[in-house]
Amino acid sequence: MIAKAIKYTAAVLALSVGFGGAQAAEKLRLLTWGGYAPDGVIAEFEKATGIDVEVTLSNNEEMISKLRATGGSGFDLAQPSQDRIAGPQTEYGIYKALDLGKLDASLFISSMLEATKKNTTVDGKVYGVPHVWGTSGLVVNTKAAGWVKDYTDLCNAKLKGRVSYRTARPTLIAFAFAMGKDPFAAYGDAKAYEALMNEVGKALIACKSNVKFYWDGGKDKLLAGLRSGEVNAAMAWDTGGWSLNNENPDVTFVAPKTGALGWIDTFAIPAKGRNDDAAYKWINFVNRPDISAKIIESAGNFTSSKGADQLIKGKLKEQFAVSFPQAAIDNIKWYPPIPAGLESIEGKVLDRVKAAKSE
């Protein structure tokens, strides 16, 4: 009786889901970051292709968790950072290999495309192509703390209670560099990496009394803190600094002495995506220089679309030029893919940092 009931229930559910799918117009379910799919671009895409775009905003960790929970279904296109594709793919198999033939390679800045392909290759198959790139470094209120030039300066006693950063892996990597180490070189040796991370963890615990709050909850909290003057220096994304700079010229993004950390957010197709064609169409569409320029405006970061930056005028370009003289651009540390397993080492260090009491 119960088995029968379950069968009926399952059948009814299946039917309703089936109908739901059949009745809706063609749809692209996009898992992405804020600003990467502005309404204007979505509207143009729908006009051009007739495909509805359904956007879910997220971040790296949540993207991976969501796709892991569903075994790679629920979304047709995702935008994780390039260094976080190979590891999770190896662990959980949440993406499908890209059919590069369906993409118009001529739209990409080719050096960036090649680098991303290389970093997202697992077992000879490519899982990601680049989209938006940027850096993280320091956002500083130059009036209050103009002397902050590197991450370790955040721990200077003069900034007691005036600093913010995340308890996330970029912080660990950044501080490791600022402490004169090369964490990326230690990627291959888990033991050495763990020792390095423990050292960084100790430094971060010692730095705790300088921290006003960790802005893991979202960058709005950080921006509000910088805006009100409660926070004078922070580790954050370049765009955050530039957008605050528009409101208050004292606050700006500073590329740290030991190098900003460069990230590239990619396009990757979830393992059980239902509409790959729409996904490829979207990738090609947003790589058109005119469309890409709109995304640059909305995200505040540049894209890997060839020629799009030529279409950008004014403030953003100036800000970029001020923050990144040629030497600073050359000094950007691009994240290499994380070998599986290192994240749990980092996780434990971060837990310790969070749990520690500040003096």
Next chain:
Amino acid sequence: MNQRSGFRVGLFLLLAPGVLWLGLLIVLPHAELFLVSLRERVAPRVYESGLTNYLEFFIEPLYWNTFLRTATYSVMATALTLLIAFPVAYYIAKMLRGRPKNILFLLCLLPFWVSELVRALGWIILLRETGVVSTFLQTLGLVDAPVEFLYNDAAMLVGLIYTSMLFMVIPLVGALDTLDDSLIEAGYNLGGNGFVVLREIVIPHAMPGIVSGCIVVFMLTLGNYVTPTLLGGKDSLWFTEQIYNQFILRFNWEQGSAFGFLLLALSSFIVWAGLKLSRQSLGKVMT
């Protein structure tokens, strides 16, 4: 006989939705999480079964301390909520009649028309360094520099108590409402002062309400995520945050599930101990 089998079918139909609901949404996921918690990653996509995840909790002082901290603060928040809610509930239940009573009760309900997130943000606006309270104190000239009230344990406790108030007030009002006024009067008449009447008559009578309120508030506080993270700040790692971190940030479902079950077991133990200490039974308290 016929009638009885009819009754059985009826009973079955009556219970089926509930049983299905419980089974599909509570028992099954828990069973699966429990299995996950017994897994241990050895290499990508290779797992072995074992108790490592549970052992980790007891071996690594970090997790154990976080739990201890969470439990201690939950108990503290529960006790403070009780202390604050009791006079409020007493006033509503015993001092007021009719309209004012309903209005005051409604006022207690009012904050719960917005989500917990909004409530926490409200406290942030009040307590932050550039917030309302700090500015107000400066305007009054009581302090000469901005004061940070946020991001410490006290702010977190304030938020937790605020969030829990209603869940304490409701059972207390329920319990105190049934207390006959003449019992209180008799307590005075036979020579007891206010404190004695409270201790010997009011509190024993309200005990089921007190205990059920405390259980609800304790469980809600222990399982709270939003308030400790938003108001607590950099030193206030909460155990639920630990679980969230394991699941979402570290992709370590195995450890996260183990923590979840440990939280369930330990909080059940604390509730059980509380019931024992107050000599109440769960059945009595929940009716």
Next chain:
Amino acid sequence: MTDLPDLEVRNVTKRFGPYTAVDRISFSIPRGSFFSILGPSGCGKTTLMRMIAGFTEPDEGEIVIRGKSMNGVPPNKRPASMVFQHLALFPMMSVAENVGYGLRRQGIAKPQIAERVAGILERVGLPDAGGKSIDQLSGGQKQRVAIARCLVLDPDLLLLDEPLGALDLKLREHMKIELKQLQAEIGTTFVYITHDQSEALVMSDRIAVMNQGQFEQIGAGQELYYNPDTRFVAGFVGNSNRWPGRVEAVDNGTLRVLTDDGLNCQVSVTGQASAGAAVEVFLRPEVVAISREAEGVSDMANRLRGSVRNLLFDGANSTAYVADQGSKAVFAVALPQTGRLADLKPGQEVHLGWDAAQANCFLAPQPGANG
């Protein structure tokens, strides 16, 4: 010292908004007596009681217990214990804990408390009930525990707020006698409020009849019953035939009254009634003589002939309703308890008679006045 009254109430008034619940009441109760306050619900007797206990403060006047003014003294400091209407036993405590509650407040040593609790429980006939919980007790047992809980404190006054109201009739009758005996044995002054005249009449040494915040009359039961001072007392205490009417003539200490029903009767003068005054005549059913023969009532001042309209048989309290042949008046008449007229049937003719002194006559209220 000993001739100080246990309770003196001096000119006490209590108002709730525009409504005066207790209106300038004064009385005193001598030591060791059983005093009842009898009145309909809403007459203010509960307010008066609560003022004596200290739950409410009087607006005016003073309450004095054994010579000490109680103004401003909180209820827990007053030497008056109260038995509540619904007893208010503490359900969270055992019988012994209930009884010992007041003693514990006095800081008495545990063994002494146990001794005194056992003693008082024995006294009220519940020697083994100490360990029981309250809900294991019957209604009568609860009653006794509630009284024991107060008496164990040896109070100057024991206040009882209609404590028998919740009991069934049989038990109530029984408890009346028991309470009366208990009071006589221990000698504590009891102040008992009730709306039940039978409780008041049976138990009390003195009764105050209360109406609309004032005492109408204070006296022993017999006085109230046979010589009511006011129309209200006459109507409230005991049953009466009641006829409104008008004074025809005043004649040598006797009034001749014509009732609105057309009944002519003679009643003794009470108050200053003059000819033409509107009055009300009260006649108790048991003072009316009833007989089959005219000779049976020949020596009475008032005589009439009537026919039995209705018979209500209730054992010793049986009543016949007799319609007067000369007027529209209908009499309630108590049937002799000897069973002399047990064979009376409706429709039969009877003779009724009563003496002028056996009826009471009061001025009717002025139009527009209350009461």
